[in-house]
Amino acid sequence: MKMEINQAFDKICKDADAHIKRLSLIKGPRISIGMATCGIASGAIDTKKAFEEALKEQGIDGQIQTVGCIGHCYAEPVVIIDHPDSGFPPIFYHHVTPGKAKMIVQSFLIDGDPLFEYLLGATKENELIPQIYDFPRFSQEKRIILQKCGIIDPEDINAYIDEGGYSGLARAFQLAPDEIISEIISSGIRGRGGAGFPTGKKWGFAREAEGQDKIMILNADEGDPGAYMDRTILESNPHQILEGMIICAYAIGAGSAIVYVRSEYPRAIEMISGAISQAEELGLLGNSILGSSFDLKISVFKGSGAFVCGEETALIQSLEGERGMPQHRPPYPVQHGLGNRPTVINNVKTIASVPAILNNGGDWYRSIGTKDSPGTAVFSIVGNVLHAGLVEIPMGVDLKTLIFDICGGIPDKKKFKAVQIGGPSGGCLSSDFLDTPIDFDSLAGAGAMIGSGGMVVLDEDNCMVNIARYFLEFTQNESCGKCTFCRIGTYHLLRILDRITKGQGREGDLEQLKTLSETIIEGSLCGLGKTAPNPVLTSLRYFRDEYEAHVLEKRCPACVCRSLTAFYIDLDKCARGCDACVxxxxxDAIFTTKNRKKGVDQALCVKCGECQVACPPEYNAVIRVSPPEKAPIIEKSVN
Amino acid sequence: MSKIIVDEQYLEIIEGTNLLQACLENNIYIPNLCYLKERKEKNASCRLCFVEIEGMPKPVTSCTLDVEDGMVVRTDTPAVRRLQRTAFQLLMSVHEVDCAHCPANKKCELQKIARFLKLGLKPKGLDHSLRELETDHDHPFLEYFPHRCVLCGKCIYVCKKRNGRPYLTFAGRGLDTQISFFGDKDPLKLPCAECLACTLICPVAAIIAKTDT
Incomplete structure (x- = not known):
């Protein structure tokens, strides 16, 4: 049997290799354009069109290949051009607008000048151009989950197989299901969905659970504001996910699997659905996979975009056609899940790590990261950071290295204020925590959590009370309304925060925020409620002075909260006769003074800040102050 | 039979009985709104029936536990009361306290719990605010008062049980969650006129038959 599986897999590999070779024989340059959602949003469709037109106009033979996202969102649209005839290595271009695309075709593909001002670097070692993999944004990463993202064509199964794809599955079929589970247990991998439960243990429970028709569910209901790792992985390398799912299903003895993905991810749905059909065609899915006796059917379920459906019992309710509302646990889904069948629910990143573990062994995986949190973590780092995007690092790297070395620090010479980790369930950490290693337990100890991997970097211009209010507004809107603490408790937290940001904070508000938060954590039914107050508690703990300034002095130290700030125009800086702000x-709150400078009528001003944007930087005369009384009164000219 | 101790009282209970049920049957009151004996998967949504059990680090909801031999239960510890009082006050902070005009007056579960927890009906320390929801008069046989509703979900359960499918559902999210009717608006096709199970089970008169108004 094992021989037959190997033979079947060898044939698939040979076919894939032949297919890829045929592609590489096509003459001329190969242009790879990052076309995941992030690339498309930054204009990659127009860039692709510009390349197609330019190649046609110039009569150049060449291939245009669409790839997924390489994780460098700050540089989108991203294009890699491999043009061996030029004598240059493959070159990575950033911010390729349609205009730049046409210039690159003219200069590089025809005249042989790679346009050094537009390139980021080369993707191979060479004498001419610095290699991108030497840059800190690349060199300090350790890519297991994202390894092939943005490199291969996600719509071509052969591209994945040619890069070693599905070999983890072939190896898995050489093992007994229990041996696979032991391998996963020995790797020490913990669930990447947030809670960090050991994956091998979960699989083991499901395997031992009594009941027929076990089922495997991929949780791709990613809903944290600012987090998009799962979407990117699904869009950029869906086959790695499928491979992991098949291995999991085989290990636990499931005959069917479901991809639960939110319908707001149309491209991810398209990619994973396409990948399923391709895998079925090659006999990697369906009946007797690779000639073995194992059958598996994978279907795609589109969730309707409720944040709470990422919670596994709510996810199951939603799959059963009910309103997505969490249930009391136990029983846990591994015993009584979908339709009371034993069910394993794993996050996208957990499953994407599985093929590599099977290929390289559990000990290899355990050697990466820290003792209690082995492996790598993928973060989507957004906010006030220079090189935003997806980063995959070994667990244990500290926050400072991640934010300042890998992601280039804070732009515009602003100061770092806080980092919000783990989305609405996570916490805001201050600069005191920059040395904290990133792993499940260290972050939890600081009051935050890895969560699903969203990380928002905040500079000095952010008001922490307002940030806490933002996250509470999110959880209150997304609360399913089932249990008292989450439904009404978070509403009161939001109400108090709202009041504080409007300058109506009262004595005792901060104490009430704290005690109410603690009670909500203790009393709520599900994980959403149990973690919802974390942004309040952590910001209150680490930025109490800001809360106090709001409540006691009616002052917003970061000058963000509208009711607590005012704009005025510094007459020493204002240029006579300039009308930009007006x-x-x-x-129409801006008037002209008698010496033809400008003033703001505080009674009319709605504090939108447009004047500050409009004022030319050489004057920089519009100033925002808090509390509003600090704005000097400027007399209107009397006509 | 399992021997358990609840508040220093020795009880003999059939193994596997629901703990909240066992306490209620032995005249040990634990506040609750969403518990239904016949419902297999407990809703556990009102968050009132907390107890402390020896060996468990934190208070737990008694409706989700079955009796086990040797269990030592306390229903009145400070931690339990703190959770119960907060949950109750949260419920009351969005409840329209107008008992004189409410059909549930004097048989209302909320009044009973308030007496038991020694709390007033108007919460202290929390802003009282009614949601921007309106009384639903659309149903041909029923009226729904969102400002009375505690969202215990009993009505949905009994409706589904009686009629094979629910004609009621939760709608909205967050604080705006409410009970909503769906299905046919054609009164002839609705079983409600004869059924009225939801109005009978509602602990706070949030759903009442139209004839009652």
Missing amino acids: GSCPV
């Missing part, structure tokens, strides 16, 4: 004001 035109920008939507409510």
